[in-house]
Amino acid sequence: MNLEHIALGLGIVGFGCFAWPILQRLSGKAPAEAPGSGKSLRSPLWWAGFVLTIAAIFLQRIASQQMAGL
Secondary structure, X not given: OOHHHHHHHHHHHHHHXXXXXXXXXXXXXXXXXXXXXXXXXXXXXXXXXXXXXXXXXXXXXXHHHHHHOO
């Protein structure tokens, strides 16, 4: 397993953290929040998705630089 696989895994998990609340609301399992409340930006799941996605992008850039240096 190399750095690109780790970056891909982090990206998938990060996207899942973003998409899960949306899918729950679309399926009717979770209530929609009031417009303009900003609750989704304070959600720990949103922040986890954000951090994981940024980490995946960072690791992908490192992996591409390593491949260019070979």
